[in-house]
Amino acid sequence: MNSRLAAITLNTFREAVRDRVLYNLIIFALLLVASAPLFGEISIGLEKLILVNVGLSAISIFGIIIAIFIGIGLVSKEIEKRTLYTILSRPVRRWEFVTGKYLGLLLTLVVNTAFMTIGFFAALLIATRTFTRDDAGLLVAIYFIILQFFIVTAITLLFSSFSSPVFSAIFAFALFVIGTFAEDLRNFANLAEGLTKWLAIAAAWLVPNVSSLNVIAQVAHAEHISGKLVLFNTLYALLYSTAAIAVAVLIFERRNLK
Amino acid sequence: MKPRSNSTIVAVAVLVLAFVGALLSLSQVDQVKGKQATLEEVLYIPSGKTLKKLSLGYNSLLADIYWTRAVQYFGHKHQEEELHYELLNPLLDITTDLDPHLIIAYEFGSIFLSQPSPAGAGEPDKAVALVEKGIRANPDYWRLYFTLGYIHYFDRKDYKAAREAFQTGSEKPGAYFWMKVMAAEMAQHAGETSFAEEIWKRLYESTQDQMVKDNAQQHLTALSVEKLIDELNKRVEFFRQKTGQLPSSWYDLIRAGLLRGIPIDTAKNPLKLMPDGSIQVADPAKIPFLTKGVPPGWKKPKPHEPQ
Numbered sequence: 269m270n271s272r273l274a275a276i277t278l279n280t281f282r283e284a285v286r287d288r289v290l291y292n293l294i295i296f297a298l299l300l301v302a303s304a305p306l307f308g309e310i311s312i313g314l315e316k317l318i319l320v321n322v323g324l325s326a327i328s329i330f331g332i333i334i335a336i337f338i339g340i341g342l343v344s345k346e347i348e349k350r351t352l353y354t355i356l357s358r359p360v361r362r363w364e365f366v367t368g369k370y371l372g373l374l375l376t377l378v379v380n381t382a383f384m385t386i387g388f389f390a391a392l393l394i395a396t397r398t399f400t401r402d403d404a405g406l407l408v409a410i411y412f413i414i415l416q417f418f419i420v421t422a423i424t425l426l427f428s429s430f431s432s433p434v435f436s437a438i439f440a441f442a443l444f445v446i447g448t449f450a451e452d453l454r455n456f457a458n459l460a461e462g463l464t465k466w467l468a469i470a471a472a473w474l475v476p477n478v479s480s481l482n483v484i485a486q487v488a489h490a491e492h493i494s495g496k497l498v499l500f501n502t503l504y505a506l507l508y509s510t511a512a513i514a515v516a517v518l519i520f521e522r523r524n525l526k
Numbered sequence: 527m528k529p530r531s532n533s534t535i536v537a538v539a540v541l542v543l544a545f546v547g548a549l550l551s552l553s554q555v556d557q558v559k560g561k562q563a564t565l566e567e568v569l570y571i572p573s574g575k576t577l578k579k580l581s582l583g584y585n586s587l588l589a590d591i592y593w594t595r596a597v598q599y600f601g602h603k604h605q606e607e608e609l610h611y612e613l614l615n616p617l618l619d620i621t622t623d624l625d626p627h628l629i630i631a632y633e634f635g636s637i638f639l640s641q642p643s644p645a646g647a648g649e650p651d652k653a654v655a656l657v658e659k660g661i662r663a664n665p666d667y668w669r670l671y672f673t674l675g676y677i678h679y680f681d682r683k684d685y686k687a688a689r690e691a692f693q694t695g696s697e698k699p700g701a702y703f704w705m706k707v708m709a710a711e712m713a714q715h716a717g718e719t720s721f722a723e724e725i726w727k728r729l730y731e732s733t734q735d736q737m738v739k740d741n742a743q744q745h746l747t748a749l750s751v752e753k754l755i756d757e758l759n760k761r762v763e764f765f766r767q768k769t770g771q772l773p774s775s776w777y778d779l780i781r782a783g784l785l786r787g788i789p790i791d792t793a794k795n796p797l798k799l800m801p802d803g804s805i806q807v808a809d810p811a812k813i814p815f816l817t818k819g820v821p822p823g824w825k826k827p828k829p830h831e832p833q
Contacts, residue, residue: 362533363536452591452594452595452598455598456594459598459601473549473552477552480552480555480559494558496554497555497558497559500555500558501551501555503548503551504548504551504555507545507551508544508545508548510544510548511540511541511544511545511548514537514538514540514541514544515541517533517537518534518537518538518541521533521534521537
């Protein structure tokens with residue numbers, strides 16, 4: 269990574285930490301660990317299932333909220349505070365600024381998720397007293413959640429490159445919700461005919477397929493996640509977010525900042 | 527070249543390559559997930575009541591989504607002519623828990639459930655339970671009684687229950703007059719082809735839905751071919767009794783004055799007289815729902831298979 273990109277990445281990360289965003293994860297971890305014994309009271313045999321579903325869903329939801337709400341301010345804040353002009357007056361290219369911001373937020377989310385994962389496994393250990401081999405599958409689910417963050421952060425940054433923070437948040441969240449129905453959209457496309465079919469196919473391929481990245485239900489039931497799914501989901505998330513960042517760069521390159 | 531136009535070209539190239547790569551990866555994900563579909567099939571939330579609480583008041587929207595899923599699930603299994611539709615009943619149950627007034631889910635869902643496999647799930651008892659659930663939630667909707675009577679008549683062969691359903695339905699507001707007629711005729715003509723024909727005719731005339739109309743029309747066509755085969759069987763038997771041997775072709779019956787010409791089915795194909803005296807249609811695929819005159823062991827070709 270070039271030094272300018274690394275500097276923007278680290279600065280974005282530091283800024284997010286200074287925003288006390290990471291405090292939420294400490295609260296999350298403490299709450300989850302503290303409530304773990306309560307899950308055992310709910311029902312015999314269900315405590316682990318509920319803990320896994322609640323824990324992984326919370327990691328995913330917290331992360332997506334952070335990705336959207338920090339992501340929308342990444343560009344607009346710099347313009348508002350006029351710090352963007354200082355940055356771009358130095359030998360920093362616009363694509364480096366956008367990509368650095370993206371990587372900085374991703375770093376924040378990965379650290380956030382790492383802390384939440386520690387809290388989650390601590391809660392799991394308290395509730396079940398031991399780890400089993402199937403629990404390794406939980407890490408795959410968490411890895412997929414991080415891949416979701418890759419996509420959500422990229423689309424948030426894409427919208428914030430041309431829209432106001434409020435609209436960026438609405439667009440990004442709406443696209444994420446539509447993405448969770450991407451498979452239904454493709455099923456609909458298969459049943460439709462004529463122009464509707466082609467429009468539905470185009471929409472289905474264009475929206476981010478985040479539903480494939482959600483395997484919480486499977487790992488909660490100790491189902492095996494195939495290596496191929498891990499490989500192709502990784503490729504998909506990396507390439508889709510790269511495409512979204514490329515569009516953000518193209519828009520930002522043309523944006524009149526005067 | 528300016529550095530900015532350089533980065534534009536790179537960004538466009540990255541965009542195109544990454545997007546195409548993402549689509550290719552996604553198609554691979556679909557293939558891998560296809561193999562895991564059976565695992566996912568069992569992972570739906572089994573309780574509609576729980577889903578209703580989780581839906582934050584948007585339960586009718588969620589019901590529509592679940593109904594769409596039920597239709598897609600049935601459509602996929604139906605197309606593949608699979609024998610098991612394990613998730614159909616839970617999906618319909620969730621749909622109708624979420625929106626007890628979604629009439630279409632009871633009317634069509636119960637038919638999906640009751641039809642014998644591979645056309646349907648072959649679970650008429652569950653279909654009856656679904657329609658009865660619909661009647662409890664919508665007691666004045668007479669068409670649900672018609673659907674209930676239909677399932678009892680065709681799939682459960684319980685003519686008494688069918689008569690009761692038609693009778694009760696006929697007393698509901700807005701019920702067509704023929705519901706009462708059907709309830710009355712059921713006592714005498716239950717089990718006869720003519721009565722089945724009557725039900726399909728009534729359904730054909732009363733429905734606004736083109737799919738239901740087409741389905742009724744296909745059943746009527748199949749019944750008319752079956753009636754023709756029954757009549758021809760009688761003439762073959764008459765010939766056998768008169769001559770002491772089976773006719774070797776339709777011409778034997780024509781020469782004996784028992785037929786005017788070679789009989790043809792509704793698809794305009796001549797019927798085949800087999801050496802054992804049985805009668806078969808030339809192309810059963812063109813006459814869906816036919817139960818007589820189908821060659822032994824014949825299976826409807828799947829859409830992607832050559833006929």
